[in-house]
Amino acid sequence: MSVAAGTLATRTPSSSQDSRRRIVAEPAPVRWLIVGVALLFLTVFLVVPLVAVFYQAFSRGVWPYLGALTHPDAVAAIKLTLMVAAISVSLNLVFGLIAAWAIAKFEFRGKSVLITLIDLPFSISPVISGLVFVLLFGAQGFFGGYLQEHDVRIIFALPGIVLATVLVTFPFVARELIPLMQQQGTQEEEAAISLGASGLQTFFRVTLPNVKWALLYGVLLCNARAMGEFGAVSVVSGHIRGETNTMPLHIEILYNEYQFMASFAVASLLALLALVTLIAKVVLEKYVGAE
């Protein structure tokens, strides 16, 4: 009965458009409840933690904050993270583009298997993603003996971290491109080739420009994940301070050593990255939609 009364109360005879909107909408109390629950959830799980990170980071002022960020170990961690992200995002940009191109534009045997494999990193635990490389390249691993003989270091070094990051972030670019490329079809490519363009000309002048925003979007998500990856990197890194610690690992070490302010200071950088990614995502989605 109260619900019905609510409906009637909100039906003010303002404009016809207004009343039309009211007819399809839920009664006012229900709407407030739904919106309220959503806002509360967002506040508790997203806004409060984010504010807490920055609050803790600046709890002792700006200078200690900057001091924590310019500490040699922190600088080393930031540099390593940027390096790992740069390498793995570039690799995944190329792999993702090739995989999406192959899946969207050609018919071949085992295509569905390839699509499933691309999604695999989403469904396996990051710890496993790290562990497989330890099992392959670690001292006791499959190729461990050979690598030691030739003095090649993969595990507990940059290559291992890059490998683990590449594996974990592989799906982002490909997943972003495949649906768009499939929807665009192959007619424009056929047109380009019939006009005398070579395969490379067709790719760089037609295929790539048609997906450039989606590609940028995929790269952005891939980068955010690459910089923030903890599990897989933790397994292969060895946690050597100033050498194989990425930002997320450095944050954990500082935290475990009760250096909360310093830990949150580094964490604030990752949080900032997340915010930038979010804003860029909103902007890019407009362009991706237009594609």
Added chain:
Amino acid sequence: MKIDITNVSKRFGAFAALAGVDLEIKSGELVALLGPSGSGKTTLLRIIAGLEWPDEGRVLFDGDDALARSVGERHVGFVFQHYALFRHMSVFENVAFGLRVRRPRRQRLLEPEIRARVNKLLELVQLGWLADRYPTQLSGGQRQRVALARALAIEPRVLLLDEPFGALDAKVRKELRRWLRQLHDEIHVTSVFVTHDQEEALEVADRVVVMDKGRIEQIGTPTEVYENPATAFVHEFIGESIVIPVTVDNGAVQFHGNRIDIDTQGVTCGPARLFVRPYEMSIASAESAPFQGTVKRVHGIGPARRVELALNVDGHVVEVDAPRVQDLTVGQAVGLSPTRYRLFAGEA
């Protein structure tokens, strides 16, 4: 350029898209490939273009083996059904594309020459004022003309159009096909277009190739395929037809056991079908005519009226055009006598 197609076949899995097609296209001709969907007409066009390869057969361009060349080397202008314009390029850049990617590099035109050529083409398709627009900002008819200008930019030896007007509304389609005919009369490039619309094929083309189930049923001028259909399929597919199932026995045509006064036209024993155009069936007195029927409905405006009749014996309904002056009432018993007809062997 002359195109010779000999014994071309193509299968997609178990489906035979083309089964031994022979076709000769003369230089400067405008040819329509006409047929229902699944008749193989688009596959044939794509094989000529080099977008598809036949399983067997030969395709010659002026006597040279075209199958030895890729699509890019064949110098064909292909216009796609859904235009396939480059969505991120302006109209100008779309048309300029073929000139900008020309290989080897030293054969590429200089920028002022490219500009001049593209502007000339845009004038030809009457779209000079839209050069800076993007494909999404154009109407369907405008997009199709851009696609045509883009295909013409590479000075193709042959122009191939896949359902060029299929995605347009009726009025624009009529305008555009008349315009295409005029354009062809101006530039005389050998052209082949695919359509499922008989009106379009008969109006625009010099010659019509009627296809069904991967085979060519008839090749001829629009008048030939309409006036003298070679097969039952062509008679039924092009124009309206009254079809009456009959049998041929002892050199005579029989309708439900009664011998009727119709020439066998060389059809020997067995079931056959009689094809008559609705305006070539005259309604006369019941006694002397080969068929007898009852008027069910009379309707229509214009010089002729459409009369629905149920044939006696089997109740088969036929639609006949009768002159406006002829007095007909519903329920009246009449005789039907074809003034011109074709008899084809086989059942429906």
